Amino acid sequence: MNATIDRSLVSALPLFSRMSDAELDDILSMAVSRRYAVGTSVFEQGQAADQFFVLLYGRLRVTQVTPEGQQIIIRMVNPGDLFGIAKALQRNDYPGTSMAVAESVALAWPMTCWDEILERHPSLTINAMQTMGGRLQEAHTRLRELSTEEVERRVAHTVLRLANQSGKKEAGGVRIDFPVSKQDIAEMTGTTLHTVSRILTAWESAGLVEGGRRKLLLKDPHRLLLLGDGHVPGLL
Amino acid sequence: MNATIDRSLVSALPLFSRMSDAELDDILSMAVSRRYAVGTSVFEQGQAADQFFVLLYGRLRVTQVTPEGQQIIIRMVNPGDLFGIAKALQRNDYPGTSMAVAESVALAWPMTCWDEILERHPSLTINAMQTMGGRLQEAHTRLRELSTEEVERRVAHTVLRLANQSGKKEAGGVRIDFPVSKQDIAEMTGTTLHTVSRILTAWESAGLVEGGRRKLLLKDPHRLLLLGDGHVPGLL
DNA sequence: TTCGGTCTTTGAGCGGGCGCAAGGTTCCGG
DNA sequence: CCGGAACCTTGCGCCCGCTCAAAGACCGAA
Known part of the structure; x- marks a missing residue:
């Protein structure tokens, strides 16, 4: 479990594109991989955000619960997706709960590495930004749909x-x-x-x-x- | 109009925080400032995204029009906000129209500078990411509201x-x-x-x-x- | 001041979709 | 194989909020 993750698991992911083997190893050396059975949660709404993740296999559902107890699904997490990046949202807790709807495997980094990784690997920063851009667009699309x-x-x-x-x-x-x-x-x-x-x-x-x-x-x-x-x- | 923009106009903005004077000058040297009268648009939905902007004074309304002609307001742009960053959304055209609802002044950069600036100024990249994070959160909040x-x-x-x-x-x-x-x-x-x-x-x-x-x-x-x-x- | 355009108010009616409720089906553990 | 849990279907009645309609208020231009 503590052995360094093999590069081949992630080298094809868009998130890590344009990165040298050395860079990848640097990043992977800080990660651990975890398995999540169906119905178990990776993190829960309100919990201190101490890790961020990349999904390798499986599928997650990210939900938010309103103060009145209504639940909504913010998005589905697919293999290759970055998730749980509360730091990028300027938050110290997770804004939602993410739960496995299929047997899943994810890589996890301590949130304390976030700034360090962004600083050391500009190309990853840019990829992460693109990820957020895509999500922002999807959110706008859904807003438009819900409104009209x-x-x-x-x-x-x-x-x-x-x-x-x-x-x-x-x-x-x-x-x-x-x-x-x-x-x-x-x-x-x-x-x-x-x-x-x-x-x-x-x-x-x-x-x-x-x-x-x-x-x-x-x-x-x-x-x-x-x-x-x-x-x-x-x-x- | 082509004279370099004065640092003092932007140095207090969160977007440019933690930047040295030299860095700021580097960035500002690529910008021009523009004035927008009430009712005029900075860019329009579907138009090729050849510039990105920072609002200095005034107020903008960003709208999208659905194929059926319904209009929705995506957000208001306030002084200090970065906007029109289609590149960060992986788009070549602007997904919405931004129009001045008050007399406004904005700085404009050619979109071709985007990658270069991100590359040369990591702290700005991180600030831009935070901007997007904030926007993503607001979008989620609105989604929750609209749904429930x-x-x-x-x-x-x-x-x-x-x-x-x-x-x-x-x-x-x-x-x-x-x-x-x-x-x-x-x-x-x-x-x-x-x-x-x-x-x-x-x-x-x-x-x-x-x-x-x-x-x-x-x-x-x-x-x-x-x-x-x-x-x-x-x-x- | 008048005129035209834009913004706002208010009424009346109706219909999409929600709340509630009851019953059916599939799945899983024991 | 049985019992309970989770999931799905369907009917009925009602109400929120939309559509349609008409008129009033305010604003800027000429």
């Missing part, structure tokens, strides 16, 4: 976004390759599981998707795109 | 956020010190101007605020806070 679109269209966009980030081509469509409940979709979309259920049922009748207990297969992403007709990039 | 709160509460939060960012203490309350229409508030809150008007009228009757044509005075921010009782930081 009706529920059905928002669900369409949400589902298509999931497919773009974590979709797996399969006979007959694109499968969201981790367990998603209707409740999850509701919390990503700003609605209730009831409404999501009704909408998906309708789509299923129309042959657009195929649902199931925590399962989702998009049989016709193209027609969904028309439904949520603003444009979600990718997927054609 | 009712309109009246959202309006309260929006108005309090404005007050924190651009409020000016005044006899009898805190004034939003630039022109805001009900339409603006609606576009920041994800509702219609009608609803905003009704809500503000009710608040006025209750002695919470004092409105007017594109004017807004918060007479009792504390009670508004109770209304939007999740916590907006600051202001006490």
Whole structure:
């Protein structure tokens, strides 16, 4: 566990692009890898932010709970993603909870290394900034959707976004390759599981998707795109 | 106009903190300053992103228009803010339009300088990252609000956020010190101007605020806070 | 001062989607 | 194989907040 992480695990990640082997080793020497079983949390909302992470395998769900107890899903963390970078948000605690929805492995660094690493590795700093830029854009997109679109269209966009980030081509469509409940979709979309259920049922009748207990297969992403007709990039 | 910008104009800005005079001069030598009259745009959605900016004086409103023609306000730009950093979002065009709602002055750099400046001035890179972090947090806050709160509460939060960012203490309350229409508030809150008007009228009757044509005075921010009782930081 | 444009107020009506509730289905541990 | 937990479906009624509509208030320009 304390042995230095092998470079090959991360060298292909965009986050570490344009880095020499020596630089990579320097960074990896400060990390440890951890395994997270389904349902266990990597960190929890409000907890002191003493580590930051990169996800190697698996899938995480990042949630926030409002003072009134309502939960929303901020985003899904996919392999290769940097997460838990509270320092970059100028915070000392984690603003949300991240929990494994699939068996996951992540690299963890002490948060005290953050400044040091940024200072020593400018190219990583720039990559990290790009990461944040991408996230900011996604947040703006969701804001626009929540402000202007009706529920059905928002669900369409949400589902298509999931497919773009974590979709797996399969006979007959694109499968969201981790367990998603209707409740999850509701919390990503700003609605209730009831409404999501009704909408998906309708789509299923129309042959657009195929649902199931925590399962989702998009049989016709193209027609969904028309439904949520603003444009979600990718997927054609 | 082409003379190098005086250091004193920016040296106090958090964005340029921890920078030597020589570094500052290096950066400023690449900038030009521009004036924007009320109602004129600094850049427009979709336009090639060839410059990035720092606002010195005034106030800007950043909007996005959906394919269906609906407009939303992404954020207000306050003096000292970095904006138009499309490069950091991995974009070649501006994702929104920024327009002066008050007489404004900004410094402008060619976007081609972006990488060079980041590379030469790590402390600025880190500051820029913090900027983005703050914006990301605000976006998440708004997402949470839009997903879970009712309109009246959202309006309260929006108005309090404005007050924190651009409020000016005044006899009898805190004034939003630039022109805001009900339409603006609606576009920041994800509702219609009608609803905003009704809500503000009710608040006025209750002695919470004092409105007017594109004017807004918060007479009792504390009670508004109770209304939007999740916590907006600051202001006490 | 008048005129046109922009911003605001207020009313009336209706409909999307939420709350509530009950029942069904799938999964897993014992 | 059984029982309980988690997840999903569906019906019904209601209300928040939107749409539509019309008129009033304020502002700057000529």
